[in-house]
Structures are given as structure tokens and as C-alpha cells.
Amino acid sequence: MLHIENLRADLNGRPILRGVTMTAKAREVTAICGANGAGKSTLLRAVLGEIPSTGKITLNGRDPRGQSSKALAQTRAVMAQDTQVAFGFTVAEVVSMGHEAGSAAFDPEVIARALTAVGLQDHAARPLHALSGGERQRAQLARALAQVWHPIGPDGARWLFLDEPVSSLDLGHQLHVMALVRRFAEAGGGVMMVMHDLNLTASVAHQIGFVIAGQIAAAGPADQVLSAPRLSQAFACEVTLNAVPNSGPWLLPQCCAVSN
Amino acid sequence: MAELSLPAPPASRGFGLTPWLLIALGLASALSLSVGAAGLGPLRLIAAAQGEGLSLPEAVVLYDIRLPRLAMGLLVGAALGLSGALLQGLFRNPLADPGIVGVGAGAGLGAVLAIVLGGLLPPAVLARAGGHLVPLAACLGGWLFTVVLYRVASSRGRTQVATLLLAGIALGALAGGMTGVLIYLADDSQLRDLTFWSMGSLAGSTWTKLLAVLPLIGMVLVLAPRLGRGLNALALGEAQAAHMGIDVQRLKRLTVLATALATGAAVAVSGGIGFVGIVVPHLLRLANGPDHRRLLPQAAMLGAMLLVLADLVSRQIVAPAELPIGIITALLGAPVFLWILLRQAGLQRG
Numbered sequence: 001m002l003h004i005e006n007l008r009a010d011l012n013g014r015p016i017l018r019g020v021t022m023t024a025k026a027r028e029v030t031a032i033c034g035a036n037g038a039g040k041s042t043l044l045r046a047v048l049g050e051i052p053s054t055g056k057i058t059l060n061g062r063d064p065r066g067q068s069s070k071a072l073a074q075t076r077a078v079m080a081q082d083t084q085v086a087f088g089f090t091v092a093e094v095v096s097m098g099h100e101a102g103s104a105a106f107d108p109e110v111i112a113r114a115l116t117a118v119g120l121q122d123h124a125a126r127p128l129h130a131l132s133g134g135e136r137q138r139a140q141l142a143r144a145l146a147q148v149w150h151p152i153g154p155d156g157a158r159w160l161f162l163d164e165p166v167s168s169l170d171l172g173h174q175l176h177v178m179a180l181v182r183r184f185a186e187a188g189g190g191v192m193m194v195m196h197d198l199n200l201t202a203s204v205a206h207q208i209g210f211v212i213a214g215q216i217a218a219a220g221p222a223d224q225v226l227s228a229p230r231l232s233q234a235f236a237c238e239v240t241l242n243a244v245p246n247s248g249p250w251l252l253p254q255c256c257a258v259s260n
Numbered sequence: 261m262a263e264l265s266l267p268a269p270p271a272s273r274g275f276g277l278t279p280w281l282l283i284a285l286g287l288a289s290a291l292s293l294s295v296g297a298a299g300l301g302p303l304r305l306i307a308a309a310q311g312e313g314l315s316l317p318e319a320v321v322l323y324d325i326r327l328p329r330l331a332m333g334l335l336v337g338a339a340l341g342l343s344g345a346l347l348q349g350l351f352r353n354p355l356a357d358p359g360i361v362g363v364g365a366g367a368g369l370g371a372v373l374a375i376v377l378g379g380l381l382p383p384a385v386l387a388r389a390g391g392h393l394v395p396l397a398a399c400l401g402g403w404l405f406t407v408v409l410y411r412v413a414s415s416r417g418r419t420q421v422a423t424l425l426l427a428g429i430a431l432g433a434l435a436g437g438m439t440g441v442l443i444y445l446a447d448d449s450q451l452r453d454l455t456f457w458s459m460g461s462l463a464g465s466t467w468t469k470l471l472a473v474l475p476l477i478g479m480v481l482v483l484a485p486r487l488g489r490g491l492n493a494l495a496l497g498e499a500q501a502a503h504m505g506i507d508v509q510r511l512k513r514l515t516v517l518a519t520a521l522a523t524g525a526a527v528a529v530s531g532g533i534g535f536v537g538i539v540v541p542h543l544l545r546l547a548n549g550p551d552h553r554r555l556l557p558q559a560a561m562l563g564a565m566l567l568v569l570a571d572l573v574s575r576q577i578v579a580p581a582e583l584p585i586g587i588i589t590a591l592l593g594a595p596v597f598l599w600i601l602l603r604q605a606g607l608q609r610g
Binding site: 048050068069070072073074076077078080083084085086087089090093094097098101102147 | 352353354489492493495496497499500502503504505506507508545549550551
């Protein structure tokens with residue numbers, strides 16, 4: 001379980017997160033949504049220890065801020081928004097780095113299966129920088145998956161932290177990646193991801209933490225969190241909400257106020 | 261999602277090049293030992309190895325001239341190759357060569373400081389440091405300049421190539437200016453030392469000089485291969501490397517230290533021999549991929565081989581005179597540097 005209580009973080013002297021409290025469970029996909037600049041990525045970075053923060057964070061019962069990076073690497077894998085890889089490392093080499101970070105024993109089959117899972121099995125020997133943006137994003141996901149390949153480790157659930165994992169992907173690959181994420185959670189792992197596409201998020205996430213101005217305005221299942229007034233307030237948009245049978249809420253933006 | 265079908269695991273690029281490099285290194289060494297102004301050729305050496313014995317002049321040529329020079333070439337070449345690979349790993353950029361980005365100039369400044377102002381140290385310290393004073397001062401200068409360079413050229417684990425190269429120019433100019441002041445202050449005997457030192461040659465190699473730098477370069481040869489996995493992860497950026505279990509601050513400190521030791525030791529005994537640190541890792545990445553666990557040991561081997569061969573050419577090409585070895589490495593290395601620069605510019609333009 002990931003538990004955050006009264007988390008505060010500043011960036012360049014400006015308070016970004018102000019008393020964030022929420023809980024993400026293993027076996028569930030938790031999404032963080034909100035407008036640009038609301039503090040989604042800052043929340044993720046604070047939880048990951050990339051920026052200093054005050055307040056309580058526990059991951060599987062322990063504060064990650066006091067743990068060595070080596071120990072943490074066996075519990076959680078991180079996929080950042082845009083990872084540039086220097087030199088000509090191949091896709092397979094980058095995925096191998098993830099696998100080696102997460103486990104003591106090297107199993108080449110994990111690399112092959114992680115590549116197959118994201119549909120890059122035919123690109124293993126290509127240099128990462130020669131791939132398209134979407135392929136690179138899937139390669140980074142394969143690297144993160146290979147790091148926490150077995151969703152349950154000796155210290156409990158393993159975790160995937162993903163910052164906008166589908167931002168460069170086409171519709172088919174978005175759905176494919178969401179299915180992978182969901183399957184990881186169903187197998188016992190925990191997932192926390194920052195997302196922009198609310199419809200896609202609503203169809204996948206068990207829980208959405210909705211961030212407005214550095215605070216969790218609401219947390220819970222999509223049909224409770226995504227309300228028309230809240231979305232209108234957060235995005236300064238008129239939004240029509242509908243429901244799709246067996247899926248959840250579905251929303252359509254109507255028009256946005258554009259100031260001259 | 262459909263059931264996953266398993267493809268064969270991707271072929272890993274193994275250590276396949278290493279045995280070939282070692283063989284080539286052995287051949288280059290044998291060639292270097294058996295060629296020279298004195299008529300001590302390969303046949304004579306083979307005969308001597310079979311127990312025929314050498315005459316006294318021949319023994320002097322072999323043991324006091326050619327062997328220390330070969331050993332120095334191997335050590336300095338290994339140090340130069342490694343320092344390039346390490347600095348490039350640290351800056352995540354194949355253009356970061358200690359000679360080009362000012363680290364070599366910093367080491368040179370340290371060496372000149374020790375030569376000119378070393379006499380001001382308390383005699384007890386001076387006696388204790390002995391032949392180690394200049395190499396240690398060069399390492400210190402190299403370390404200081406690497407730290408400054410890193411602060412200037414790298415923010416949040418990202419390096420802008422332009423900033424890196426411009427900072428290198430500025431640091432080089434700074435070191436050059438300060439060196440100029442020191443040369444102005446130097447007396448006649450110090451000037452003679454400086455002139456010999458700055459010629460960038462292995463010609464004055466002696467066992468004493470070799471022993472002065474052996475511990476420094478030895479430390480790097482032991483330390484560097486342990487940095488391989490960390491430098492691989494660092495290629496994905498500092499934050500990502502930390503999430504992959506690397507203690508990034510420790511990795512950076514050790515890499516800076518190893519680079520400074522290797523550059524300082526090489527500069528202290530051989531002056532400025534440029535471009536080995538850029539050519540060697542680049543060729544290895546082309547042949548064998550960028551994995552630092554292979555690249556670092558192989559950069560030491562190829563650097564050693566390249567320098568021994570360059571030294572051989574420098575001794576033979578205008579015999580009985582000698583061409584400074586730095587001229588040969590520059591003629592070889594500068595085009596490679598331009599080539600990498602063009603390729604990077606091409607990649608940035610898309």
C-alpha cells in the first residue's frame with residue numbers, strides 16, 4: 001500500500017503541494033488527474049523522492065525517503081515522461097538495465113517477454129534513438145516492467161510509477177498499454193500513474209486522485225470523482241457527462257472560454 | 261491480450277573483442293620493443309630470449325630505454341583511453357574528451373604549478389613527495405577543473421553540448437593564462453623542466469617516472485570497471501539512474517576522481533597528448549556497442565595499443581629525429597572529433 005498524508009512540497013520557493021492525503025492500494029490502478037500546473041507530476045516526483053517534501057509517505061509500510069536507491073529499485077520502477085538515452089544503447093540493452101536493477105538473477109527470458117508485451121520484439125537490436133516517439137515510450141515501459149517483472153516481491157507488492165505513459169501513443173497502443181497496466185495490478189502489483197485522457201483513465205483506473213491547485217480535491221472511483229461541476233472548475237470548460245454501460249463515465253467537452 | 265509468444269532472447273553483444281585487443285596489444289608491444297635507432301632487431305631479441313644473452317649496450321637499450329618507454333606508453337595510453345570513456349559517461353556525451361573540455365589543461369596547470377612553485381613547499385614535504393609531487397598536483401588540477409566543468413555544463417543531469425565545449429574553451433584559456441604567468445615567474449632550470457614536460461613525448465621515460473604514476477593509474481584501472489553498470493544507467497539521466505538503484509552522487513564523485521587521476525597522471529608524465537580519449541571510445545562503441553562494462557576495460561586496452569603504435573610512428577617517421585607524439589594523435593583524432601560533431605548536429609536537425 002502507498003499511503004500519503006499531509007504531503008507538502010515546494011518548487012523554486014513556491015508551494016506546489018499543500019497537504020496532500022491519499023492512499024493507493026496494491027492490486028489496483030490509481031490515476032492522478034488534473035489540469036496543467038495543478039501539481040500532478042510534482043506529486044509523483046515527491047512520492048518518488050526526486051524533490052524534497054514534508055509529511056508522511058509510506059510504501060509497503062516504510063518511508064521510501066529513508067531507503068537506499070538499491071533497495072527501492074527492487075520494489076518499484078519508474079517511467080518518466082521523456083527519457084533521453086545517451087549513446088547508441090539498443091532497445092534490448094535498455095530493457096536489460098531495468099531487469100538487472102530489479103533482480104539479482106538475470107533472466108534473458110524476462111527481456112524477451114517484456115519486449116513482446118509492448119510489441120517491440122522485432123526491434124530488440126535497434127538503437128533506442130532510432131525509434132519513433134511512441135516506440136521509445138513503449139521501450140521505456142518495457143524497461144520499467146522488466147524491473148518489477150514479478151508483481152509480488154519478498155517485501156510485498158511491487159509498484160509501477162508512470163508519468164503520462166500513453167502521451168505519445170496511438171489509440172490501439174494506448175489501449176494495449178492500459179491493458180498491460182491493469183494486468184500488472186490484477187497479478188498483485190500496485191500502479192500509480194499521471195494521466196491526461198480522462199475517458200481512457202475512467203475505463204482503466206480503480207481510483208482517481210483529482211488534483212486541483214496542489215490538493216487532492218477528490219479521490220475514489222471514476223464515477224464519483226469525475227463530476228461535471230468539478231471538471232468545469234478544474235479545466236475552465238463546459239463538460240457533458242454520460243455513462244457507458246459496463247465502463248463508467250464518459251465525458252465530452254463542450255466549449256472552452258478563450259480570452260483574447 | 262493474446263497469449264505471449266516468446267521470441268529468442270536478443271543476442272547480447274559479448275566480450276568478444278577483448279581477446280583480439282589483447283593479442284593486438286601484445287603484437288604492438290613486441291613491435292615497439294624490436295624497432296629503434298640501435299640495431300637491436302626482432303631476430304636479435306628472439307635469440308636473446310632463447311638464452312643467447314645480450315651485449316651490455318644492447319641490454320642498456322632494451323632495459324633502460326625501450327622497456328620503460330613501452331611500459332609508459334601502455335600506462336599513459338590506458339589512462340587516456342579510460343579518462344575519455346569515463347568523462348563521456350559522466351557527461352552522457354561522446355564529445356567530452358579531457359583534452360578538449362579543459363580537464364587536461366587543468367591537470368597541466370597543476371603540473372606547472374608544482375614545477376615552478378613546488379620549491380616553496382617545506383623541505384620535509386618536498387622530500388616526502390619526491391617524484392610524486394608533479395603527478396599529484398596534476399591530478400588535483402584535473403579534479404578541480406572537472407568539478408568546475410560539471411557545475412557549469414550540467415544541470416539536473418543534462419548536458420548541453422554547446423555549454424560543455426564553450427566551458428571547456430573558457431577553462432582552457434584560464435589554465436593557459438595562469439600557466440603563462442607561472443612560466444614568466446620560472447627560473448632557468450624550471451624553464452628547462454617545463455619545456456621538456458610540455459613537448460608531450462614518451463622519450464624521457466624512466467623507471468623512476470613510471471613508478472611515480474603507476475599507483476595513480478593502477479588505482480583507476482582497478483576502480484573504473486566497477487563504474488560500468490552505473491554509467492550505463494546514467495545514460496538514461498540522473499533521476500532514472502537513481503530509480504534503477506544507482507547511488508548517483510557516489511557514482512559521480514568516483515567518476516570525477518577516476519577521470520582526474522587518469523588525466524593527471526598521463527599529463528604529468530607525457531605533457532598534452534590529445535584526442536586518444538575521443539578516438540578510442542568512439543571506435544569501440546562503433547564495433548561493440550556502448551555498454552560501459554565492456555567499454556571501460558577495452559578503452560584501456562585500445563588506448564594503450566594506440567599510444568604504443570603512435571609512439572612507434574613518432575620514433576620512425578623522421579628518424580633519427582622524433583616527431584612529438586601529440587602531433588600524430590591529433591592528426592588521427594581531430595577528424596574523428598569533427599565527424600562525431602557533424603553526426604550529432606545532424607541528429608539534432610533530425
